[in-house]
Amino acid sequence: MDRRAFIRTSGILTASAMMANESNAAEKTANAPAPLKNMVNPFEVEGKFYKAALHVHTTTSDGDVDVATRIPQYRKHGYDIVAITDHWKTNDLSGYSDEKFLAISGMEFHPKTGTGAPAHHLIALDIPHPLKLDSGKPAQELVDQVINAGGKVIYAHPYWTAHTLEEMSEITGYIAIEVFNAVCGxxxxxxxxxxxxxxxMNRGCVLPAVSVDDIHSSSNINLGWxxxxxxxxxxxxxxxxxxxxxxYASCGPVIEDYRVENGTVSLKCSEASKIRFLYDGSGGGRTFNADKGKSITSASWKFGDSKRTLKWIRAEVIDSDGNFAxxxxxKIETDKA
Structure with missing residues (x-):
């Protein structure tokens, strides 16, 4: 190959590589998870709090008891809502809901990642029965299928699946993340x-989080809700x-009120050893501790007095046994901290 031909070929290869990189970048951007734009503060809206189990297995997949046994177990523990989320399979839940209890049709599905990391584990809620998902299809295609069927998707236990921000950014459309999964611990x-x-959230994807049992064995009930x-x-x-x-999510404490007003964040809760406010960026936290041998049930922080501008703020409550809520x-639009 003469020099001019080599230059022409090299130029074509370079341009092709650049176009491929741009295409890959565009694909990643297109699939970047989106923030929940219509998020509300539950302590500022009308209604009643209901205790929910949103990640539950039965003998339809790898649980130890069937649906007819599992649901009464949760009702006995004071749950108002149970989503049955067996692996790749839905269940017929007709007849299980009444005026005091709601059974939600769900599924856990785990499509492959694009990085070679262990598979995504995703929870589908409020889906029809039956619903068939093809495990060989790309993750985003399956998420879209669930959404198009009227369902919602939650990203399950990313720590347990050894996922990083890279895997979590491969797909879009999920509306929450599991901040606590009891069985994974x-x-x-x-x-x-x-x-x-x-x-x-520091990447701009501000999402809520849920707490779950992920029950497989009956002995592991009521560990997260x-x-x-x-x-x-x-x-x-x-x-x-x-x-x-x-x-709000919990594996113990009760949050009674939480709000931001006039540059001050405040929280009321059951007896706790710590109340922590967390916000975006480096550092990004303020903790209020109970005195030794005592507890606290409220905390407030006037973050508007400092110079840093907040994008969002969330809270954690830790009780004397180390349980969290x-x-x-x-989202903070104009207040500063």
Missing amino acids: LGAGKSYGNVHWYQI TMIKAKALNTADIMDAISKGSY WANPI
Whole structure:
């Protein structure tokens, strides 16, 4: 090959590589997870709090008991809502809901990642029965199928699946992340998704978070739950609340009030050893500790007195046993901290 031909060929290859890189970048940008734009503060809307289990398995996949046994177990523990989310399979839940209890049709599906990391684990809520998903299809295609079927998607236990921000950014359309998954901590010690939640929000994707059991064995019931604030206990109102982040997550403490007013964030809760406010960026936190041997039930912080501009702020409550509750982020438009 003469020099001019080599230059022409090299130029074509370089241009092709640049176009491929631009295409890949555009694809990643297009699939970047989106913030929840219509998020509300559950403590500022009308309704009642309902205790929910949003990640539950039965013998339809790898649980230890069937649906007819699992649902009464949760009702006995005071749950108002249970989503049955067996792997790749839906269940016939007709006859399980009444005026005091709601059963939600769901599924856990786990399509491959594009990085070679372990598969995505995703929770689909409020989907028809039956619904078939092809495990060989790309993750985004399956997420879109769930959404087009009327369902909602939650990103499950990213710490347990060894995921990073890269895997979490491969898909878009999920409306929450699991900040706590009880079963993931029993063997692997990987219950908490705080870091993943923090990282994705620092990228501009401000999302709420849920807490779940992910029950497989009956002995692991009532270890994590989500308190949903809704107008009424029916599928339409509960799913509307979930889609707007009208809830808080817990594995113990009760959050009684949480709000931002005039540059001050405040929270009231059950007895706690710590109340922590977390916000975007480096550092990004303020903790209020109870005196030794005592507890606190409220805290407030006037963040508007300092010079830093906040984008969002969320809260954590930690009780004397080390159990957490998580208040969802509140977006800060003009206040400074």
